[in-house]
Amino acid sequence: MKVIDTVIFDLGGVLIDWNPKYLYREVFNGDEEKMDWFLNTICTYEWNMEHDAGRPIKEGTELLINDYPEYESWIRLYYDQWPKMLGGPISDTVKILKRLKQMETYNLFALTNWSNETFPIAKERYGFLNDFEGIVVSGDEKTRKPYPEIYGIILDRYKISPDKAVFIDDNHDNIVTADKLGIKGIHFKNADQLQEELLALNVKL
Template sequence: MSNSEIRHIVFDIGKVLIHYDPNIPFSRIIPDEAERQWFFANVCTHEWNLEQDRGRPWDEAEELLIAEFPDRTDHIRAFRGHWHEMVSHAYDGSVAIFETLIDEGRDVTMLTNFAADTFREARKIFPFLNLPRGVTVSGEIGMIKPDAAIYEKHTRDFALAPAHTLFIDDSIANVQAARAFGWNAVHFTEPEKLKSDLASHGIAA
């Protein structure tokens, strides 16, 4: 049980509220599994994609890779071109909890590592992302989790009391960083565990 009453609930988005998997379109674009794994390990890597979450424009990101892998130009451009397929569905159980908390009048915000333009698309695909009081999007501000600065900015912008804030994220590193900053934080794995974690902080959902 938390020692402090939770007044603010902060949700991550990817792999908490919506699914994300680049393999969905790329299993068709690069059917050979070994080749596809090589492509994600060496070309469109997690680290490369993270820089778009930090705010790097897609055209700059693409040209950087095309200069190094000119024979992979079509595949590199396909990453952004087929992004909408990567966010294939929402997690209904998580979204139900999220919407219940908002309907009950809880102060809910979102803190996400997301490229600015793809987040605008996500809000159209998943209208529930427009329901909370607000959101901090890494790609719009040039900061990413787990950097302490992004937690500080979200806290300041939304007037949160850290000791009364609960953060929900699928990344252990992001959860640990939130705790180090002074927030309460729980690691998301599936909706039933989230319900249990919320209950341990005195919140029924």
Template sequence: MIKNVIFDIGNVLADFAWEQLFHRLGFEGETFEHMADATVRGPYWQEFDRGAMSDQEIVEGFYSLAPKYKKQIDLFYEHIHEMTEEYPYAAEWVRSLRAEGYSVYILSNYGKTSFENRKEPFSFLAEADGSLISYEVLSVKPEREIYQALEERYSITPQESVFIDDLEVNVEAARNYGYSGIIFKSRDQAEEELKKLNLIK
């Protein structure tokens, strides 16, 4: 029997809108591509989410991948907390699931600097029963350790839980760890799959 719904944040409860931020900062064409490869599409982004490296070490890593774009990297890092915009439905969706009797948790890869420096906290966090962000435990999805940390923090049994994430690799990992899993494409699609699990009416 499913008792817990576990949500990712980016592209599930909030728009990971790095492209829009790049455009706002004036990164276009070749600059856009080099900056993306050095930052959000590069290897240091996962380490940013992991939280084991300092901000300076992360920025130096970005520099190493795009040494001609140090000025743009600095500008990007100044605005890094502006990348994610909460979806209008997010808090209401969490509330509706809790009203159905399910516990709702948040499990997300997210860098400390961008998470803690948001102008306004995500409203859905206050609606959920709990959350765990990657930098808190120095582990990122799809690693077993981050799922295990959530289980230990909130006494969650994987076989009683469904995990919703937009990335197939994270959902497949959760399934391997004993969870039910839904690869998120839209709220309507996810709710249809939840219905199949008898989670919502």
């Protein structure tokens, strides 16, 4: 078994609870059906991912309003009130990060799909993000997971050997790319499962 010396974390869904529903549940007064329709049809996951890949938020917002002018006020809320989508740290996973940090055995990095316009809000809010030696933000790089280019960026920038690294992400597609590039991927479901899989890789906690 290869000795792991680097642990790379995804952020949203692994260390930070982010969900547009926290905002739009309030906007639609708890009407789940209406909220789901809006997020699946108008302000979609795919639309948001374009901003994660570097598209300016103002540009993406105006494009959507041009297509759906009748929903302009709701569309603008997506980024005008974006901080309301942050549910807080996923505390049990943050504890794992903290234990790894205290051991001083592993290089710790983050690789996140995140708009470079909204990431500073999270950086200011969550002190544990300072525990990483480096964070690669997709919006800064103008590419995103699961495209191989962004994995190459973090490997090259921080001189990471893929066969000595483990990558943790809640999106299975992102894990598939990591595995193809020789990085051991862990498809995150919860902190207990993550701890078990890390221990199985002989990552000490």
